[in-house]
Amino acid sequence: MENIKSILENTEAILIGAGAGLSTSAGFTYSGPRFQKYFSDFEKKYGFHDMYSGGFTDFESLEENWAYWSRQIFVNRYANSPKPVYEKLLELVGNKNYFVLTTNVDHAFQKAGFDKKKLFYTQGDYGLWQCSKPCHKKTYDNEQFVEKMLKEQGFIITENKNLELPENGFDGIKMRVSSSLVPKCPECGKPMTMNLRCDNTFVEDEGWNKAAVRYEEFLNKHKDGNIVFLELGVGGNTPGVIKYPFWQMTYANPKAKYICLNKGEAVVPDEIKKQSICINDDIFNVLNDLR
Numbered sequence: 001m002e003n004i005k006s007i008l009e010n011t012e013a014i015l016i017g018a019g020a021g022l023s024t025s026a027g028f029t030y031s032g033p034r035f036q037k038y039f040s041d042f043e044k045k046y047g048f049h050d051m052y053s054g055g056f057t058d059f060e061s062l063e064e065n066w067a068y069w070s071r072q073i074f075v076n077r078y079a080n081s082p083k084p085v086y087e088k089l090l091e092l093v094g095n096k097n098y099f100v101l102t103t104n105v106d107h108a109f110q111k112a113g114f115d116k117k118k119l120f121y122t123q124g125d126y127g128l129w130q131c132s133k134p135c136h137k138k139t140y141d142n143e144q145f146v147e148k149m150l151k152e153q154g155f156i157i158t159e160n161k162n163l164e165l166p167e168n169g170f171d172g173i174k175m176r177v178s179s180s181l182v183p184k185c186p187e188c189g190k191p192m193t194m195n196l197r198c199d200n201t202f203v204e205d206e207g208w209n210k211a212a213v214r215y216e217e218f219l220n221k222h223k224d225g226n227i228v229f230l231e232l233g234v235g236g237n238t239p240g241v242i243k244y245p246f247w248q249m250t251y252a253n254p255k256a257k258y259i260c261l262n263k264g265e266a267v268v269p270d271e272i273k274k275q276s277i278c279i280n281d282d283i284f285n286v287l288n289d290l291r
Helices: 004-012 020-025 033-046 062-078 085-093 107-110 143-153 206-222 243-252 271-274 285-289
Strands: 013-018 099-100 118-122 125-131 192-196 227-232 255-263 275-281
Touching: 004 255, 004 275, 013 085, 013 243, 020 085, 020 271, 033 062, 062 143, 085 107, 085 125, 085 227, 085 285, 099 206, 107 118, 107 143, 107 227, 107 275, 125 275, 192 206, 271 275
Parallel strands: 013 099, 013 227, 099 118, 227 255, 255 275
Antiparallel strands: 125 192
């Protein structure tokens, strides 16, 4: 811990690479009690047991599809983080020269107060819709529409942005939204879909491209200098986005340091072991200790 604190205090730049494990540490779990609290009716009908599987389910209708997705969007994008992991990370690096590269789509960095111009969400954003075709390279904010869908199903949205069931639980919840709330593309009329990178229809809009440019500028300025590659909760689903490039850039730069915080998956190649610190523990616990 003392080595990490010293490295972060004395570095010229910090590139944060964040994966799903960071949000899991913040309490954004996709299965278990949190899933069952909001999706027990869908679990009973379709037999899936986590939100990730639900996102790939072929629902009976678009009305049912958006009933499901409105719940998933809200609890993972607009609701407050169960634990202040992102806030603690900001306390640690907020006054440093940092940039964030993340495969997470929950917008938790920006909600915690990170500078929007220092964030690159490579895989999309739960808060954006796009044309399913797609007929054009534009995305659309969905917060107001999502809230309407949830209220129509019978959910209660509290003042502090939590989603609650009515007094009679799922007996008061509908598994569909009205046809008038099903989003359609304003240009071609095709159904809208999530702006998530799952196939070749993913839209890289103007905001995505500007963030990509800012990321490249940060890298070009600092990759050969005294830089820390701080990897947080990156697993094996998309290692080519963060993990492998971080290893390669550390190997190419003798002045670089690689720090990996990841419960169960804190590993490093032998070639950069002397430049690295890996901690196999819950990120929330580590950030508490570092503070």
